[in-house]
Amino acid sequence: MQIKKSTKWFIIPLLTLIAVVTFISGCGDGSTDTTTPANGTELSGSFNIVGSNTVTPLTTVWAEEFTNMHPKVSIAVSGPGSGVGIAALINSTTDICQASRTIRPTEIDQAKANGVEPYEVQVATDALLVVVNPANLVSELTIAQLSAIYTGEITNWKEVGGNDAPIVAIARDTNSGTHVFFKEHVVQMLGLPTEDKSLEYGSKILLLPSTGEGVSEVAKNPNAIFYPGLGYLIDEVKPLAIKRTADDAGVLPSVATALDGTYPIARPLLYYTNGEPTGIIKAFIDYCLSAEGQAKVTEVGYVPLK
Amino acid sequence: MGERFIEGWIYLAGLLTIVVLLGIIILLLKEGLPIFFDTPPWEFFFGTHWYPVSEPPTFGIMPFFVATLWVTIVATAISVPIGIACAAYLSEVAPDKLRETVKPVIELLAGFPSVVMGFIGLILLSPLVQSAFNLPTGLSGLTAGIMLAFMSLPIIISVSEDALRAVPDEFRQASYALGATKWETIWHVCIPGALSGITAAVMLGVGRAIGETMTVLMVAGGALAVPVSPTEPMMPMTAAIASGIGNAVRGGLQYQALFAIGLILFVLTLFVNLVADRVLERQKRKFQR
Numbered sequence: 001m002q003i004k005k006s007t008k009w010f011i012i013p014l015l016t017l018i019a020v021v022t023f024i025s026g027c028g029d030g031s032t033d034t035t036t037p038a039n040g041t042e043l044s045g046s047f048n049i050v051g052s053n054t055v056t057p058l059t060t061v062w063a064e065e066f067t068n069m070h071p072k073v074s075i076a077v078s079g080p081g082s083g084v085g086i087a088a089l090i091n092s093t094t095d096i097c098q099a100s101r102t103i104r105p106t107e108i109d110q111a112k113a114n115g116v117e118p119y120e121v122q123v124a125t126d127a128l129l130v131v132v133n134p135a136n137l138v139s140e141l142t143i144a145q146l147s148a149i150y151t152g153e154i155t156n157w158k159e160v161g162g163n164d165a166p167i168v169a170i171a172r173d174t175n176s177g178t179h180v181f182f183k184e185h186v187v188q189m190l191g192l193p194t195e196d197k198s199l200e201y202g203s204k205i206l207l208l209p210s211t212g213e214g215v216s217e218v219a220k221n222p223n224a225i226f227y228p229g230l231g232y233l234i235d236e237v238k239p240l241a242i243k244r245t246a247d248d249a250g251v252l253p254s255v256a257t258a259l260d261g262t263y264p265i266a267r268p269l270l271y272y273t274n275g276e277p278t279g280i281i282k283a284f285i286d287y288c289l290s291a292e293g294q295a296k297v298t299e300v301g302y303v304p305l306k
Numbered sequence: 307m308g309e310r311f312i313e314g315w316i317y318l319a320g321l322l323t324i325v326v327l328l329g330i331i332i333l334l335l336k337e338g339l340p341i342f343f344d345t346p347p348w349e350f351f352f353g354t355h356w357y358p359v360s361e362p363p364t365f366g367i368m369p370f371f372v373a374t375l376w377v378t379i380v381a382t383a384i385s386v387p388i389g390i391a392c393a394a395y396l397s398e399v400a401p402d403k404l405r406e407t408v409k410p411v412i413e414l415l416a417g418f419p420s421v422v423m424g425f426i427g428l429i430l431l432s433p434l435v436q437s438a439f440n441l442p443t444g445l446s447g448l449t450a451g452i453m454l455a456f457m458s459l460p461i462i463i464s465v466s467e468d469a470l471r472a473v474p475d476e477f478r479q480a481s482y483a484l485g486a487t488k489w490e491t492i493w494h495v496c497i498p499g500a501l502s503g504i505t506a507a508v509m510l511g512v513g514r515a516i517g518e519t520m521t522v523l524m525v526a527g528g529a530l531a532v533p534v535s536p537t538e539p540m541m542p543m544t545a546a547i548a549s550g551i552g553n554a555v556r557g558g559l560q561y562q563a564l565f566a567i568g569l570i571l572f573v574l575t576l577f578v579n580l581v582a583d584r585v586l587e588r589q590k591r592k593f594q595r
Contacts (some may be wrong), residue, residue: 166442173528173549174358200357203369204533206445206539209523209549213428217390223442 020183044072045280054181055269058096058124058300061133062288065296068083069287072294073280083113089272090114095281097272098225100126100181117275123288125303127230127266128182131215135222138162140241140250143189143264150187152202157223170226173207174255182227185265192245227265229301258303269302334572338565341365350566358550358560365563367570369532373540377522379384380536381458381515386508388455389462390497393504395471396463397552399491407448409467416460426523427453432525445527447536453521458511465510469503469589470496490583502589509582513575519544543567 012306049059056079063075085097103111103118111118130146132138138161141149145282148154149169158164172179208214214226219236226237230253233239241250244264257263277285287293294304340351345365353366396405431452432444439448462470472525473496497504528549542548547564559585 025480102345168443199368201530203315203355204539207444207528207530207541207549209528214523216428217443217445221443 004231021148025300036197037214040084043070043280043283044073045272046074046076046243047095047281047284048076048078048079048095049098049271050081050088050094051096052082052100052269053079054178055079055098055123056124057263058269061296061300062284062293063085065293066284066287068129068245069078071285086272089118091117092116092274095273096277096285099270099272100267102268102270103272118152121271121273121277121285121289121290122268122305123271123285124269124297125258125266126181126304127253127255127271127303128227129230129233129239129253130225130227130242130265131218131233132225133218133220133222134236134238136162136238137239139238140243141245142246142248143186143192144194144245146186147189147194147246148181148201150200150205155204163225168206168217168224169202169204170206170208170217170220170224171201172211172214172227173209178211178229179207186227209293230255230303232301255303259305267301272295320376325345331572332533334565334569337562338567338569339562341562341566343528344559345563350563356530356546358563359541363559365559365569367543367546368562369530370436370541370543370546370567371534371570372545373526373543375541376447376533376536377451377454377542377543378512378515381447382508382512383457383576384452385458385462385515386513389459389507389511390466390504392463393457393466393470393507394492394497398488398496409464412421412458412460412463416464418457420457420520421524422455422520423453426527431486441511441537443527443539445525445539445595447526447538447540447542448544450522450526450540451515452454455519457518458514460515462507465507466500466504468501469507470563472503482586500589502585505584506586506589509578509585513578513582516578517544517571517575517576519548523548543571549573 008071049063056077059077063077066077067073078099082097082099082101085094085099086103088094089097090107090108090112103120108118130141136157138157141160143161145154145231149160149167150171154160155166156164157165171182174180182200184190186199187201188199190306196235206217208217211228211232215228215232215234215237218224218226219234239253241252242264243250251257251263253263253266258266271285273281275284276282294306297304321402347352350365351371352368353362353364354368355366356369357364375410391593396409400408428445432446432449433448434444435441435449435452435587436444475494477499479493481495482528487496511550522542528540528541529539530541531538547567550560550564
């Protein structure tokens with residue numbers, strides 16, 4: 001009896017361990033792929049990319065692929081924020097600045113005063129959908145209404161033309177760059193006359209650990225609203241048309257409306273260099289803009305250029 | 307020589323666990339305590355606003371603490387009656403053969419990865435909870451508590467069953483001799499006799515519920531308001547750490563605040579486990595005469 005019991009207690013942790021190890025190794029399998037090195041002249045050297053947190057996932061994938069193809073190239077990527085990236089460009093402490101906003105005229109002046117000529121390349125486009133359950137009567141919202149929903153000021157769908165039902169507003173957690181982008185551009189209404197930097201997400205907002213979970217909650221909950229990237233659109237959720245202000249027409253999100261700039265919650269993702277890029281930096285940006293590089297854009301969940 | 311070598315290894319292995327434990331405690335203290343220079347303990351514990359990425363940041367962990375409390379209460383309220391009833395059935399009523407098949411299966415439940423339990427809660431339980439209680443969303447402390455109840459059941463059943471079986475058979479025989487029925491024997495003799503063991507089982511289950519992370523992160527909803535009822539979305543302490551640590555700058559204020567939450571969790575579970583240990587020890591001594 002005593003012996004039997006002790007073996008049993010040994011087996012359970014063992015089974016757990018096996019389960020966990022299997023799970024972890026299962027997760028890891030996808031990332032270990034070996035790309036064959038490209039032909040031609042061998043590139044070597046190193047450079048760094050500093051800037052937007054939002055662009056970082058995409059840049060990281062490109063940097064990984066590029067260094068797989070050219071093993072002698074090393075790229076350091078960091079994402080403290082677009083502002084930091086642009087400051088680094090002005091101070092010549094970075095080779096490429098990745099930014100999710102365009103450089104301001106005052107910053108161009110500062111750069112020129114420091115002998116830096118900012119050169120802009122758009123590498124991808126980012127669009128955020130606002131999705132609700134298909135059973136929801138609401139089909140379009142203004143940015144101001146979205147802001148009021150996410151600050152917790154509007155809590156019932158009937159206030160924006162829907163059924164008399166509570167709004168379950170879902171956001172990503174603070175780990176996510178999208179959390180901050182949505183806060184700045186929608187909650188705080190950046191660039192609109194009603195812009196208010198003091199607005200924060202309301203305390204009743206659900207903060208979920210993944211975009212997929214948010215989408216699946218919207219798919220089964222008629223009261224929910226969430227903002228995934230374009231790549232997460234499935235048939236079980238309904239994207240809303242977004243109106244910049246109450247007077248503007250609602251625009252449905254699509255690759256086309258994201259590209260022509262009519263969809264309000266879309267923006268270019270940019271690289272800035274000092275003057276026209278040359279050498280390995282040019283090779284890297286050319287790779288980003290190539291069909292192969294742009295294919296990665298869709299994989300990471302952004303809108304490719306073409 | 308061989309014997310010496312093996313003894314040495316075992317000694318080292320034992321020492322290692324102590325070193326690791328001390329290391330964890332020191333790390334938690336070193337990284338977590340500095341937050342109290344910035345946010346006084348009073349504001350940290352009783353503050354109701356958690357805005358770590360705003361300027362200036364605010365760190366109040368009341369919402370997380372209350373959420374952990376709600377989730378643990380729900381989990382305990384469900385798992386304790388079911389767990390003890392199941393243990394009493396297995397130890398006092400079920401035939402030996404049944405017990406020997408059922409108990410390992412129940413213990414196997416403990417081995418389910420918590421992500422899997424999270425998925426089950428997300429896909430199966432949350433729509434049920436939403437429609438049953440007519441809630442705006444099924445992602446709530448209640449859903450998380452129910453899932454945690456399932457996760458702490460195996461511990462509660464297994465340890466209580468051991469405690470019940472440790473009650474000497476003479477007690478039961480004496481009870482029957484006095485004309486007590488089976489139910490009266492279980493209720494008035496076996497359960498009181500094994501009470502300290504059952505208490506320990508409950509404490510271990512509670513400890514599990516407090517410390518569980520992945521499941522609550524996935525199904526509790528993650529709202530930052532102080533929850534006034536378990537049916538609201540909420541973010542328990544473990545989930546707050548998991549969802550914040552990714553973008554916390556090492557050594558920054560948010561990083562320190564998250565470590566301080568970790569420290570509180572550690573103290574809580576340590577306390578619960580110590581109580582359980584004490585009580586179990588007493589149970590052992592009780593029947594050792």
